[in-house]
Amino acid sequence: MDHRALQLEQALRDAGVRVTRQRAALLRVIAGSEDHPDAAELHRRAEAAGAGVSLATVYRTLTTLQTQGVIDKLEFQGEPARWEAADQRHHDHMIDVDTGEVVEFINDRIERLQAEIAAEMGYEIVHHRLELYVRRRGA
Amino acid sequence: MDHRALQLEQALRDAGVRVTRQRAALLRVIAGSEDHPDAAELHRRAEAAGAGVSLATVYRTLTTLQTQGVIDKLEFQGEPARWEAADQRHHDHMIDVDTGEVVEFINDRIERLQAEIAAEMGYEIVHHRLELYVRRRGA
DNA sequence: CTCAATGCAAAAGATTTGCAGAGAG
DNA sequence: CTCTCTGCAAATCTTTTGCATTGAG
Numbered sequence: 001m002d003h004r005a006l007q008l009e010q011a012l013r014d015a016g017v018r019v020t021r022q023r024a025a026l027l028r029v030i031a032g033s034e035d036h037p038d039a040a041e042l043h044r045r046a047e048a049a050g051a052g053v054s055l056a057t058v059y060r061t062l063t064t065l066q067t068q069g070v071i072d073k074l075e076f077q078g079e080p081a082r083w084e085a086a087d088q089r090h091h092d093h094m095i096d097v098d099t100g101e102v103v104e105f106i107n108d109r110i111e112r113l114q115a116e117i118a119a120e121m122g123y124e125i126v127h128h129r130l131e132l133y134v135r136r137r138g139a
Numbered sequence: 140m141d142h143r144a145l146q147l148e149q150a151l152r153d154a155g156v157r158v159t160r161q162r163a164a165l166l167r168v169i170a171g172s173e174d175h176p177d178a179a180e181l182h183r184r185a186e187a188a189g190a191g192v193s194l195a196t197v198y199r200t201l202t203t204l205q206t207q208g209v210i211d212k213l214e215f216q217g218e219p220a221r222w223e224a225a226d227q228r229h230h231d232h233m234i235d236v237d238t239g240e241v242v243e244f245i246n247d248r249i250e251r252l253q254a255e256i257a258a259e260m261g262y263e264i265v266h267h268r269l270e271l272y273v274r275r276r277g278a
Numbered sequence: 279c280t281c282a283a284t285g286c287a288a289a290a291g292a293t294t295t296g297c298a299g300a301g302a303g
Numbered sequence: 304c305t306c307t308c309t310g311c312a313a314a315t316c317t318t319t320t321g322c323a324t325t326g327a328g
């Protein structure tokens with residue numbers, strides 16, 4: 001999905017963020033990833049694509065892209081942080097504890113209930129985190 | 140709540156886990172904590188109580204107690220892990236992003252919805268994590 | 279041209295671990 | 304007595320950072 005990567009480059013420039021060779025490469029890697037890779041994995045993929053990026057820059061870039069709202073950070077139990085493109089609809093995650101597979105899901109009722117609970121206690125939600133650690137039924 | 144600590148000691152012995160001076164001290168500290176301290180804080184409190192425990196042992200003990208089902212581990216965004224006694228009813232957490240305050244809450248409807256969602260996709264829930272990062276309304 | 283971004287290597291912070299000695303049951 | 308637990312210091316792992324250099328706009 002190089003098209004998406006180009007859109008993002010422009011958005012970054014518009015926001016006054018410099019689009020370096022390294023950032024462009026990472027944008028392409030991220031736009032082309034369907035899964036939820038961590039920094040080391042993104043670094044590997046970028047290198048495999050001949051990017052020439054240091055791991056430190058990967059970390060700095062991820063922070064930058066998150067600030068720009070281009071990617072979201074996922075922190076599952078104790079593993080290194082993973083990342084996903086932020087262009088999709090808001091969703092939560094289900095993690096198969098046996099296989100490590102991550103499944104995304106959307107449920108509006110849960111979203112609404114969360115907002116209600118917070119409101120009842122006098123708060124508004126800034127963001128939230130809902131992770132279901134699951135196992136295939138009968139496994 | 141030294142009474143609770145004594146109950147726990149017995150449960151540990153019954154499970155074949157040795158109740159050392161250090162573990163007994165940590166059990167007392169944990170039973171007496173209403174908040175959600177991390178390992179370093181628990182170490183400080185134990186030391187303040189004259190326990191004489193190393194930080195390494197605090198970590199090892201926390202792992203042991205978690206395995207025994209005596210305490211639960213909380214991993215909020217990027218902070219060191221925190222711990223709480225597991226003797227209460229299951230609940231989730233709301234974290235005030237401005238003050239760092241942690242509020243516990245219970246909502247059966249959310250629990251049920253989670254189970255339904257997992258079931259619909261052919262999974263059963265092993266455990267889950269729901270955290271609401273919130274801000275006081277109008278702040 | 280200028281200032282933000284990069285690479286490198288070192289630092290940081292949380293947690294884990296190898297090993298020899300101590301102590302619970 | 305035995306075998307688990309502890310302390311210590313060193314190691315690990317992920318992520319961050321200082322500083323000199325590079326390169327985007």
